Amino acid sequence: MNQASLPRACAEVLRRDLTLAWRRRGDIAMPVLYALIVATLFPFALGPEDALLQRIAGGVVLVTVLLAMLLALDAMFRSDIEDGSLEQLVLAPQPLALMLAMKILAHWLTTALPLIVVAPLLAGMLHLPLAVMGVLLLALLMATPMLSLLGAVLVALTAGTRRSGMLLALMLLPLCVPVVIFAAGAVAAAQQGLPWVAPIAWLGAALALALVLAPLACAAALRIALDA
Amino acid sequence: MSKWIPLWLHKLGSPPIFYRFAGTLRPWFLGLALVAGAVALYGGLALAPADYQQGDAYRIIFIHVPSAWMGLFIYGVMAVASFVALVWRIKLAEAVAMESAPIGAAFTFITLVTGSLWGKPMWGTWWTWDARLTSELVLLFLYLGVIGLYHAFEDRRQGARAAAFLAIIGIINVPIVHFSVNWWNTLHQGSTVRILGPSKISASMLWPLLTMMVATKLYYVASLFGRVRADLLELESGKDWVRRIATENSVPGEQA
Numbered sequence: 001m002n003q004a005s006l007p008r009a010c011a012e013v014l015r016r017d018l019t020l021a022w023r024r025r026g027d028i029a030m031p032v033l034y035a036l037i038v039a040t041l042f043p044f045a046l047g048p049e050d051a052l053l054q055r056i057a058g059g060v061v062l063v064t065v066l067l068a069m070l071l072a073l074d075a076m077f078r079s080d081i082e083d084g085s086l087e088q089l090v091l092a093p094q095p096l097a098l099m100l101a102m103k104i105l106a107h108w109l110t111t112a113l114p115l116i117v118v119a120p121l122l123a124g125m126l127h128l129p130l131a132v133m134g135v136l137l138l139a140l141l142m143a144t145p146m147l148s149l150l151g152a153v154l155v156a157l158t159a160g161t162r163r164s165g166m167l168l169a170l171m172l173l174p175l176c177v178p179v180v181i182f183a184a185g186a187v188a189a190a191q192q193g194l195p196w197v198a199p200i201a202w203l204g205a206a207l208a209l210a211l212v213l214a215p216l217a218c219a220a221a222l223r224i225a226l227d228a
Numbered sequence: 229m230s231k232w233i234p235l236w237l238h239k240l241g242s243p244p245i246f247y248r249f250a251g252t253l254r255p256w257f258l259g260l261a262l263v264a265g266a267v268a269l270y271g272g273l274a275l276a277p278a279d280y281q282q283g284d285a286y287r288i289i290f291i292h293v294p295s296a297w298m299g300l301f302i303y304g305v306m307a308v309a310s311f312v313a314l315v316w317r318i319k320l321a322e323a324v325a326m327e328s329a330p331i332g333a334a335f336t337f338i339t340l341v342t343g344s345l346w347g348k349p350m351w352g353t354w355w356t357w358d359a360r361l362t363s364e365l366v367l368l369f370l371y372l373g374v375i376g377l378y379h380a381f382e383d384r385r386q387g388a389r390a391a392a393f394l395a396i397i398g399i400i401n402v403p404i405v406h407f408s409v410n411w412w413n414t415l416h417q418g419s420t421v422r423i424l425g426p427s428k429i430s431a432s433m434l435w436p437l438l439t440m441m442v443a444t445k446l447y448y449v450a451s452l453f454g455r456v457r458a459d460l461l462e463l464e465s466g467k468d469w470v471r472r473i474a475t476e477n478s479v480p481g482e483q484a
Contacts, residue, residue, distance in 0.1 A: 153397065157390045161380040171373040171394060174366045174401055178408035185412060217397065224314075224389045 009094045010102050017106030020079070027075070031068035032114050038064045039122040050127050057126035058136055058187030062180060064122065065115045065140060066147060070172060072111040073151040074165050076103070077222075081159055090226060100222070101215040104152045112144035128191075135190035135200075139183040142203035149214035150175045156221035179203070241320050243460045244469040250453035257453065261446035264439055271436030285349055292342040294440040295335045298448060299367060300402075302332030306374070307399040310392030319463065320456070322388035325395060326378050327455035331448055333371035340364055359410045366405045370398040384463060 004012065021028060042060050046052060080086040080103075089099050119140055120133055128136065154171045161167070186199040239245050272290035279286040309325035312318055343361065344354045355361065374391045381387030464470050 167376045174370045178404050181408045181412040221393055
């Protein structure tokens with residue numbers, strides 16, 4: 001059998017997933033619209049008072065992005081399971097963890113990146129001070145890959161089940177508590193004029209760890225869930 | 229002796245032998261748990277003196293604290309059994325891990341409920357985002373996630389393996405959550421009044437607490453044995469030993 005080299009296989013998986021996502025551009029817009037709607041509802045529920053909105057803006061944007069990502073998480077492997085290409089990936093001679101890491105990267109690029117792009121808009125709607133915007137974006141850049149990686153492990157675990165949206169939320173909540181705490185902590189600290197590097201550094205450390213371990217865990221979980 | 233024990237332990241991994249072993253021991257564990265629980269309740273509710281600050285309200289710790297210990301302890305047992313189940317694929321370990329989860333969730337729930345019942349008169353609120361309370365709530369969600377994932381699969385054993393994996397992820401997560409929540413809470417503000425400060429607990433209050441801890445452990449074992457027995461019957465239905473038990477039980481007057 002003619003084996004593709006590892007970098008080439010990675011590039012192919014990435015290209016395939018990005019092409020698939022591009023063919024269904026409407027799905028990429030969905031989480032963004034969802035985040036926009038949720039963020040719009042907050043002022044209606046809490047009142048249009050500037051000071052209050054300003055205080056909660058960072059947290060609201062983070063939670064909104066998290067929920068929007070959760071919405072899209074369910075679909076991470078769904079079409080691949082349905083058409084059987086995930087099984088082919090498991091059988092492929094290339095390490096499964098690396099292939100899955102590419103799929104997670106593609107998912108992050110198509111789901112989280114658009115959300116990060118609109119995040120300043122959402123934060124602006126809630127009157128987050130411009131000086132804090134950079135910290136918010138940095139926190140999102142650290143937190144969203146974490147969520148993609150952690151979510152991928154859980155999605156892989158539920159690969160053998162029927163619809164699993166609520167179950168995913170239930171399983172992801174305990175895992176994302178630390179991520180939310182540190183990301184929101186950094187934004188809150190920056191807003192109060194306190195040093196905000198420490199929580200970002202913690203997030204970065206956790207991200208480095210997750211980058212290495214989560215694809216391995218994801219591969220192990222997928223093997224468990226698919227072996228019937 | 230040294231050869232006998234491993235052999236005996238090894239045999240316990242076989243479902244029919246464990247079924248009989250658990251069936252014999254279960255009434256003893258249950259009986260001892262009830263006796264120890266009754267003694268502890270009498271000691272805690274009647275013999276122990278009232279607290280000089282909290283009066284009688286503190287007596288809820290005789291339920292609250294042992295339940296909290298059990299919530300964590302059972303999670304540990306579940307994670308170890310999950311690890312065994314995933315590495316060696318032992319059916320019994322899967323059953324132990326999955327049947328531990330509802331018991332642990334129940335203990336965690338009791339901890340949260342008794343804590344909030346105590347919190348209302350003492351702290352003046354049902355709930356506060358104190359680090360320990362939050363960690364306990366996350367622990368409950370971890371349990372619920374494991375239970376939910378287990379039941380989401382059509383195939384029981386596959387569900388057990390997936391949920392076992394989640395349980396192992398969860399046990400890595402517990403200290404991280406605890407640490408981050410601590411950090412989070414100290415960043416914002418100190419927690420509300422702490423009446424149970426660093427003061428040492430007196431011996432008259434300590435012994436009922438420890439007795440209750442033993443009682444909850446015994447109850448856990450009894451409950452786990454009962455649940456695992458039922459689980460094994462279901463998993464192994466169709467095997468000869470289960471058929472034999474079924475026919476034995478169906479004959480009136482010849483109860484096993």
